[in-house]
Amino acid sequence: MKITLLNPPHTAIGSRIPGEHLPPLGLLSIGGPLLDDGHHVHLLDADLRALKPDTIVAEVLADSPQLVMIGHSGSSSVHQTVLSLCQALKAQRPQLIIIYGGVHPTYHWDEIMAESADIDFIVRGEGEHTAQRLARAIEDGTPFSAVPGIVYREQGQIRDTPAAEVIADLDQYRIGWELIDHKDYSYWGGKRAVVVQFSRGCPYLCSYCGQRGFWTKWRHRDPHKFAKELARLYREHGVELINFADELPTGSRKAWRTFLEALIAENVPLILVGSTRAGDIVRDKDILHLYKQAGVIRFLLGIEAYSEDLIANIRKGGSVSEDREAIRLLRQHGILSMATYVLGFQEEGDADYWRSYRHLLSYDPDQVQLLYATPHKWTPFYSSVENRRVVQKDTTKWDYKHQVLEAGNVPVWRVFLWFKIIEVLMQARPRVLRRMLFHPDAGVRHAMRWYTRMGRRVWFHEIMEFLFKTRIEKNGPLLSALKGSNFASREYAMQAKGKRSAGTIPISEIKSG
Incomplete structure (x- = not known):
């Protein structure tokens, strides 16, 4: 069969600003087994080329594939883009079979299938073996119920098969490097x-x-x-x-x-x-x-928080x-150290941000990366913040670089100000500048200078986006009201215990969360 692997464009700042891109490992990992099964496989990396939706649809259809498999490492934040592309592809070629995989569809499979009639199959969990078996079933006309780890429609019902087995031997499947x-x-x-x-x-x-x-x-x-x-x-x-x-x-x-x-x-x-x-x-x-x-x-080392109590809590x-x-x-x-630090695990105040800065300073890392806590439904963290208000409902910005949850009495603009000030103060320390300019290892000097150049571009872009493009919810909804109850029972994607086994759900009974 002719199969197109589609890496959709991502809206995250980090995907667009640096001017450098890494290959989509997830899709290449699927591509290797499909090539070895004799399929004609083509990768369309729309993220690499920053393609517009109309161009993506035209290029996919010009190749006349029978199957399109879509996935992205930015899973949740790129989901709305995926839905739009699927709708456009199906509008022009209804017989095209679309398969969607990744972290977000693995957990939100029932909501997605109820929301979009344009997606024919969802692959849950790691996909090499599942995608290979599903492609064989489509080609041979064998029952889909015999393919573990998928979701599909049949006679107006959503069917999900038992969880696929964990791939014990990671060398069993090869990466399709020839696709790039x-x-x-x-x-x-x-x-x-x-x-x-x-x-x-x-x-x-x-x-x-x-x-x-x-x-x-x-x-x-x-x-x-x-x-x-x-x-x-x-x-x-x-x-x-x-x-x-x-x-x-x-x-x-x-x-x-x-x-x-x-x-x-x-x-x-x-x-x-x-x-x-x-x-x-x-x-x-x-x-x-x-x-x-x-x-x-x-x-990169996940520092995450300054408080031992909070470290234990998370x-x-x-x-x-x-x-x-x-x-x-x-x-x-x-060897360089990059310290990641996450804001928003709790409802912080100005004093907490000051302590966070002092804490990072005491570590003296070579590089820092600040992130916002992002509440995905399949993580235990979601349950702990269900009653906090959401300040950013646009899920394309749920990418760890935009504030999602309200921070108590500190307004969003001041949280953002703390975020940007901490970044620049940490990266402009005299010690960091000395290492960047005079470190005896040329490789370390290059790494420090490259990160500083890239960070400067992203830093200014994020400020302009916040000032002129970001829409903040005032008195936003509670997280539980916006996204529904947690998916605690689905936390382990490829574990049979507690999961539905070859079940069916009437589409009309599903509510999106």
Whole structure:
């Protein structure tokens, strides 16, 4: 069959401003198994090219696909764009089969199917095996009820099959790298780049994170095979930078060390960036030289909050002392630290923002990234804030860079002011400027300068957007009134316990939340 994989354009500032883009790993991961099954697969990366809706529809239909599979890493914030594109595609070609996957449709499947008659199937959870089996069923005319992990319509009812099994062997399916031209994708200041996953999932219980439940179980790839794949991308495609999409690539010290040693043995000058937990950095203090030797240049660490009580409340599972030690250890080994900090876990006041700034200052991170707490229905955090008011109803802005929840007695404009002032004060510290200008490692200097240039562009753009485009709800609705009850029972996407098994729901009985 002819299949088009569609990566829709994203409205988030971070997708548009820097001028650099990373390839859509999720769709490429689906593409590999589909290609291996003999299908003719084409990727239309509308986000890369910033295509307008009419152009997207024209290009999709010009290729005459039988199936269109849509997904995006910005899942919830890009959902309205997906609905509009599906409607436009079906209006011109009703027989086209549209399949929608990702985090948001995994959890909101019943609402989406009731809301949009233009979507034929939803894939829930990780999609390699499910998309492959669904494409086979469509081609062969076999019953869809035999395909785990999907949602579809039949005789006016929404049917969902049992949850798909977790993919135990992540090397079982390959990434369809041939679907992209590597020269189109760059990061880190024009360096040819890809996104990869060494592992999936996370064993920790942070209340605000939906990734743990989406992947259900932590697993990792074969370290030697993974190192060889990265080395091949460098040698055959000139890839210079590897961006890890993992929540916790360092989850197994043994597996991570084996990977580092295997990559060092490949002798390729790759640059590695990713995210991990401060505790793993402290755990690995005796092998951080291997991190550096393998090419690790920066790790993002989730600092999240200044209060030990709040850290415990959001079930972060870390500590202030551990966070501070991790940053110190990374600097000692010539590896940059990026500290993420989240505003809005509780109804904060001006004093809280001042303490947040002082807290970040005491860590002395090389880079910072401030985010807003965003209440997705499938996370435990949603239940804790159901009775807070919403100041931003436009879900295209539920991207962690726009304030969604009211902050007690502090008006939105002042929260935004604190947000922007903390960013600039942290990035303009004399220590940061000295590292950016005089650090002995040229790679570190480049990384610091690139992030500063990109951050400056985003910073000014966000201010202009806030002043002239952002619409704030005054006396907005309660979160529960706007979005309905939580999806606590759906938190684990690929876990059969507590989930519907091959059930049916009359479309008329579903209310969107």
